[in-house]
Amino acid sequence: MNTGRSTGIADVALRINGVAFRGAVDGGITLLDLLRDHLELVGTKKGCDQGACGTCTVLLDGRRVVSCLVLAAQCDGREVTTIEGLAPEGGLHPLQEAFIRHDAFQCGFCTSGQLMSAAALIEEGRAGSDAEIREYMSGNLCRCGAYPNIVAAIRDTARQVV
């Protein structure tokens, strides 16, 4: 009887928020599921599991990726930053402070992804204007419709950084 393709087991060693993780992972498991189901890093959320909403955005070697479309096995030797690692322990990143100040979220479910995406966006130098922010944040959906406040929070933070 066929009970499904074997995806095998992969040995991986990666750093997540500066902490080394080494282990054997199911070859088919996504980075998102590794974080949420196995490492108790549930700050990264699953909104579609199809790479279409941006909710699960994390940084992989500093670049933003949707972690539902990255296999954990692909992350060997790489550095992952999640919402839990955005700010130093106990503190807030300027973007996090700006999100609170501008009320850039309502239910909060997409917020981790918005923040990780925004952090990368500023690094990419794509926060030069509201239009640019809107364009390059459009992979991160927010059903509560906090978009104007998210843009304001990013604009504010980008100005401080520059």
Add this chain to the structure above:
Amino acid sequence: MTTVTANKIIGEPVDRIDGTLKVTGAATYPSDVTYPGMAYAVLVGSTIAVGRIRAIDTVDALAAPGVLTVLTHENIPSLPDAPASPFGPPPRFPLRDDRVLHQGQHVAVVVAESPEQARNAARFVRVDYEETVPVLAIDDPAAPIRSNPFGTDAEHGDVIAALASAEVGYEETFRTAPVTNNPLGLFATVACWDDERLVVHESTQWPMQARRTLAGVFSLAETAVRVLVPHLGGAFGAGLRTWPHTILTALAARLLDRPVKLVLTRPQMFTAVGHRPESVQRVRLGATREGRLVAIDHEGTAPVAAEEFTFDRMTTGTPDAYDCPNVAVRDRLVALNIPNPGFMRAPGHAEGSFALESAMDELAFRLGIDPVELRLRNFAGTHPRTGLPWSSNALRECYRLGAERFGWYVRDPVPRSMRDGEWLVGCGMAGVTYQWYVTPCQVRISIGRDGTARVACAGTDIGTGTYTITAQLAAEMLGLDVEQVHVELGDSDLPPAPQSGGSGLATSLAGAVEDGTRRLLDAFLDLVGTDDRSPLRGRTRREVTANAGRLHLVSDPDAGEPYAHMLARHDLDELTVIGEKIPDPQAPGLDMAPSGASAAQFVEVRVHEELGMLRVSRLLSVMDAGTVLNEKTARSQVSGALVMGIGMAMLEETVFDPATGRITNGTFADYLIPTHADIPDVDVVFVGEPDRVNPLGAKGLGEVGLVGLPAAVANAVHHATGKRIRSLPITIEKLF
């Protein structure tokens, strides 16, 4: 004597008190919960729209790695029906028998040690169907029709006669597409049985109703069920019912005697938790040449799933919308083989308003009267049916201020007269009235030895800011700082609260907090009533005020003492009371009509002349929501509703395949919701006075921002292009 300035906290744009939790990823949503030994469930959905299951083969699935059980209609125990909710009978339980009534109907539940194993095994459940022909179209003659399904059809005056004799007549039919709530948070249930107690972490807007449902189905006392949802990843109405997947998860946990987690997939969010139904609406208007309405006739038709019930009434807002002597409304439900619709933000209002406010715009155009002026001429200064004065109503101010702020009168009103390069520019507006809705609510409030307060209530914060406004209310009334108030929500073990829905929770909760804080102040004054050491001995609440963590005499701020001192001297850890609000709109002597929020929506659009692309370039909502409890979160709610309105107006349509009933765009790649790039800056302005009936003068504003927006967009499109689009969404092929 020291001058005392009472803390002004209510209404202030206080940052969300749960903000840090949400920006650090530390807020716990139902799908984040894990238990030791937890198993994972996956649903298998029907691939036909209607028929019977001839056979269901689970042998291979059961043999797949890690599989613990596969539940089907053949092997689950018989369960009692779930109780009805105030909105009608419960959803049909899909594993009751071998019948299938819609695509995606749950036909099996696979439970395994890991989510990967459950997903893998679900592919091996083989279902042999006996398929029959589905009824899928709202205008299919084979579809059973229920007239007046809500018992709300009504006529005031004589509409037929008024239409026949009106100087100007109008009749058009409008369509709105089915759209899907699609909160970003996938609905999740984590069920854990502890002896005979059931604990469920649940994506719900209504913990008390979820508790009632589960207690009924599993024959438990309600207190033997605990429903927890401290944070919810959106819902927009989808969480107002307790759906069959919740019951199935709790059942799996019971049968396996292990905690079980189920997280719906995005495609299942289209089929398992309701949606805004499509609608077909006929609007007939009669008016004088001066633009006074003499008749409104509004008929709404919407689908319901076969053997189900839904409460989405297209004509719901029409009777109170305008001052018109002859008004008739009728609703019909058409039973189809589709997943049952449910509630979605401003149910009925959003759809009905598209028809009525588009019709008003057309009437204005035909009469040569400005659309704002037409609405002002028909403003209902008193409640249209009873003639009672409104408890508050600043709709005229919404129109006037909105028109001024938007630059309404600066535009050239002639269609197709404004352009910016290749883009045709148009302005549109709509008027909005909303129903009044306040329901009973309780809170528990205490002040402890450390001088801080705790407020607890079963209601949820679905992102609306409930935590924050609750803290603000209690802080101001108890004379504390917001930081000194700890708020607990989303737990059915706490005092009962209504649903976070119908724009009703904030006002209900405000009433309960107001009552509770009064009782708590009384309790402190009772405590020191005969206490010689207290400067407040023998005083009543009218004589004291609360400020800076203490109670003191109004007449002498130095004569008072902190809560903490009173508790310490009487050797108490805390004082606790229950506050309660039981609204009664029919209260004797209430010589006014309770009013909901009202608003004027203004929109500027750009339509590309060659390509038909539609963009919204400016948005303004001027709203009378009475007392605004937190200007920051209130503005966000209205702004977010406007964004959802843009989705409904120009992007969103759940597409059912006309032959198979399968949803062809049930993913975020295919179903378009507004993105950052679709949304311009949004201007939200609050006007009006405190409402005279509602607690603290507040009127619910969670939904009203969406209402009227689609009509305002359609009206702006007409102004830009000269094309009148009477069906939503307004997509490129309709404009090209």
